[in-house]
Amino acid sequence: MGSLSSSLSIAVQSLNAASGSLQATNNNIANANTPGYTREVPILEELAPVNEGNFSAGSGVDLKGYQSVRDELLQTQIQQETQAQSGANAQLASLQQIQPTFTTSTQDIGTEMSALFTSISSLSTNSTSSTSQEAVLTAGQNLATAFNTASNTLTSQQTGLNTQVSQDVTQINQLTQQIAALNPQIAELTSSGQDGGTLQDQQDQLVLQLSALTSVSVTQSGDGETLTTGNGTPLVVGSQSFSLQTTTGSDGMTHVLDQNGTDITSSLTSGDLGGTIQTRDTAIPGLLNQLDTLANQFGTAMNAAQAKGYDQNGNAGQNLFTIPATVAGSAASIKMAISDPTLIAASSDGTAGSNGNLANLSAVQTTALPAGQTPGNAYASLVYQVGSLTSNANAESTATTSSLAQLNTQLSSVSGVSIDEESANLITYQQAYEAAARVVTTIQAMFTVTMDMGTAAAE
Amino acid sequence: MRVANMLPDIQYQMQQSQQALATATEQLSTGLRVNQLSDDPSASANMVRSLAYSANVDQYTSNVSSVLPQMQSADSAISSVVTSLNSAVTLGTEGANGTETSANRQEVASQVQSILSSVIAQANTSFQGVYVFGGSDSTTPPFVSASTTYTSSQGSNASPLAATTALTAGSVTTISDAATGETMTYQAAAGHHCYLAVSYRKCSLRRHALRRHKRND
Numbered sequence: 001m002g003s004l005s006s007s008l009s010i011a012v013q014s015l016n017a018a019s020g021s022l023q024a025t026n027n028n029i030a031n032a033n034t035p036g037y038t039r040e041v042p043i044l045e046e047l048a049p050v051n052e053g054n055f056s057a058g059s060g061v062d063l064k065g066y067q068s069v070r071d072e073l074l075q076t077q078i079q080q081e082t083q084a085q086s087g088a089n090a091q092l093a094s095l096q097q098i099q100p101t102f103t104t105s106t107q108d109i110g111t112e113m114s115a116l117f118t119s120i121s122s123l124s125t126n127s128t129s130s131t132s133q134e135a136v137l138t139a140g141q142n143l144a145t146a147f148n149t150a151s152n153t154l155t156s157q158q159t160g161l162n163t164q165v166s167q168d169v170t171q172i173n174q175l176t177q178q179i180a181a182l183n184p185q186i187a188e189l190t191s192s193g194q195d196g197g198t199l200q201d202q203q204d205q206l207v208l209q210l211s212a213l214t215s216v217s218v219t220q221s222g223d224g225e226t227l228t229t230g231n232g233t234p235l236v237v238g239s240q241s242f243s244l245q246t247t248t249g250s251d252g253m254t255h256v257l258d259q260n261g262t263d264i265t266s267s268l269t270s271g272d273l274g275g276t277i278q279t280r281d282t283a284i285p286g287l288l289n290q291l292d293t294l295a296n297q298f299g300t301a302m303n304a305a306q307a308k309g310y311d312q313n314g315n316a317g318q319n320l321f322t323i324p325a326t327v328a329g330s331a332a333s334i335k336m337a338i339s340d341p342t343l344i345a346a347s348s349d350g351t352a353g354s355n356g357n358l359a360n361l362s363a364v365q366t367t368a369l370p371a372g373q374t375p376g377n378a379y380a381s382l383v384y385q386v387g388s389l390t391s392n393a394n395a396e397s398t399a400t401t402s403s404l405a406q407l408n409t410q411l412s413s414v415s416g417v418s419i420d421e422e423s424a425n426l427i428t429y430q431q432a433y434e435a436a437a438r439v440v441t442t443i444q445a446m447f448t449v450t451m452d453m454g455t456a457a458a459e
Numbered sequence: 460m461r462v463a464n465m466l467p468d469i470q471y472q473m474q475q476s477q478q479a480l481a482t483a484t485e486q487l488s489t490g491l492r493v494n495q496l497s498d499d500p501s502a503s504a505n506m507v508r509s510l511a512y513s514a515n516v517d518q519y520t521s522n523v524s525s526v527l528p529q530m531q532s533a534d535s536a537i538s539s540v541v542t543s544l545n546s547a548v549t550l551g552t553e554g555a556n557g558t559e560t561s562a563n564r565q566e567v568a569s570q571v572q573s574i575l576s577s578v579i580a581q582a583n584t585s586f587q588g589v590y591v592f593g594g595s596d597s598t599t600p601p602f603v604s605a606s607t608t609y610t611s612s613q614g615s616n617a618s619p620l621a622a623t624t625a626l627t628a629g630s631v632t633t634i635s636d637a638a639t640g641e642t643m644t645y646q647a648a649a650g651h652h653c654y655l656a657v658s659y660r661k662c663s664l665r666r667h668a669l670r671r672h673k674r675n676d
Binding site: 032039095096099100102103104110111113114115117118121122124125126128347349351352353354355356365376377379380381383384386387388390391394402405408409412413414415416417418421 | 460461462463464467468471495496497498499500501503504505506507508510511514515517518519521522525526587588589593594595596597598
């Protein structure tokens with residue numbers, strides 16, 4: 001038999017439970033559009049029943065707390081997908097800026113090379129015509145300029161990416177500090193069995209931002225989350241964060257060091273930082289090497305063909321192009337070696353009107369260079385390389401974006417706030433509160449009756 | 460599946476549609492399927508090669524049109540040289556006739572002289588500053604008058620034969636070309652007066668096209 005006061009206490013507990021649940025609903029509705037917010041559900045538990053003789057009576061409801069509805073597996077997947085997407089986007093942005101230099105236009109290498117050979121062909125109809133000779137020199141100069149421009153585009157991209165690396169590292173350090181600051185607070189909550197709640201949401205958002213920058217692997221431990229980069233360099237351990245540093249290496253590029261000074265640049269492969277480093281240290285140097293090889297071997301072949309003949313003054317042909325001794329840097333520094341039109345070695349026998357050696361100069365277009373392809377084909381391969389790198393980065397970016405959208409939909413299905421649902425909950429808890437309040441009123445009436453028992457008012 | 464918020468999904472789908480629309484609009488306005496290298500890398504590479512081939516072929520066509528007039532002028536020069544030589548042969552045949560008077564022969568000689576000059580001029584045809592028959596040495600005239608000397612029993616370069624001189628029978632006149640080293644000797648037959656030796660004084664071809672009815676080499 002429950003007494004009135006125990007009934008009253010049950011009613012009061014249910015009032016508390018209802019108003020507490022309403023509080024959770026209120027919070028959910030307020031944060032419906034907050035990024036990273038996981039909805040809270042009130043944990044209501046029935047209190048242990050009281051045994052009285054043959055029957056047991058319930059003891060009411062207890063609002064134990066609030067539980068954030070999380071799916072940690074989904075969150076981990078989203079972090080990884082974000083890394084991949086950021087990496088692909090970083091590469092794509094860089095490559096899209098390189099693309100126009102190799103796209104067929106009036107000044108790209110392919111067009112200028114072709115113009116050089118057609119001007120040589122035109123000179124062959126009249127090898128003493130000064131107009132035709134100057135046209136050959138102009139075409140040669142334009143080709144050298146095209147090589148220089150292409151090389152400069154690639155190297156200036158690398159410089160821009162160096163700045164990007166420094167900025168990314170600064171951001172990473174800021175984020176790791178913030179995450180480390182949250183760890184002890186969350187550890188306090190979880191050690192007492194509660195859910196991390198808002199603090200955990202904040203930390204998850206920070207980790208997601210960090211994932212966009214570099215590869216992060218998260219492990220839970222007693223004193224909060226431990227974060228390391230993909231290859232094990234610690235970023236956050238407990239309440240301590242470890243900063244990364246940058247330094248300019250011997251190759252002029254910005255290198256990333258961990259807190260001990262070890263160079264970890266080559267081990268960073270995903271996220272914006274990884275994508276930037278990959279483009280700067282692998283993709284661009286590959287293209288630059290192909291370009292330099294082409295410039296160097298083409299210049300050498302033309303100089304050799306020039307040397308086989310005689311110029312208009314009867315002397316042996318001089319070098320047409322000036323190229324450095326090493327292959328690296330050839331495209332940046334190739335330029336014309338002659339400016340006097342009569343020095344073009346058109347003659348094959350020393351007489352001014354002969355055009356026999358022009359055949360040797362024209363033959364450079366169809367003879368394979370030491371690298372294995374004719375100059376035109378070598379350039380076409382370079383164009384293909386640039387196009388396919390960009391196309392691959394584009395495809396990966398599109399695929400990861402689509403995959404990320406899918407994962408986010410799944411996550412919001414689990415953790416997202418549905419306004420409809422919360423509105424229905426409002427009604428539920430409001431009614432529960434009203435019902436509990438009704439119980440209180442009823443018990444109060446019963447108290448009054450009890451108090452009035454045996455007095456004159458009860459008559 | 461519990462749908463919490465439709466908006467992100469809707470935004471994503473709209474972005475996809477707009478991206479497709481943007482691509483289609485770009486293709487429509489430029490008229491090209493491949494607007495940047497990444498649209499089709501292998502097609503872009505092929506395009507580079509094809510443009511180079513087509514530029515070469517265009518240049519060959521242009522070369523042909525620029526060389527054609529030169530060939531045509533060479534052709535017309537040779538035609539006129541052939542005509543001139545034919546008329547010289549005719550004249551020579553006419554002159555090698557016993558019934559001709561010396562005045563006639565003098566007339567024939569000067570005609571042949573002028574034919575010679577015109578043939579030399581034709582051989583030195585130039586087209587836009589290039590001597591057409593000069594081979595690889597196209598800036599200097601290929602054919603020059605050679606200096607000839609002659610010696611005769613009745614005269615020489617120093618004291619030239621007059622147009623009216625009668626050569627004695629059996630006298631030998633030797634004409635030599637210093638440039639080519641060729642020589643020609645003429646032995647006067649009895650009773651003939653020969654004036655042609657004088658007219659050969661001024662110029663000659665590298666190869667003597669005319670033949671005399673008597674010739675001793």
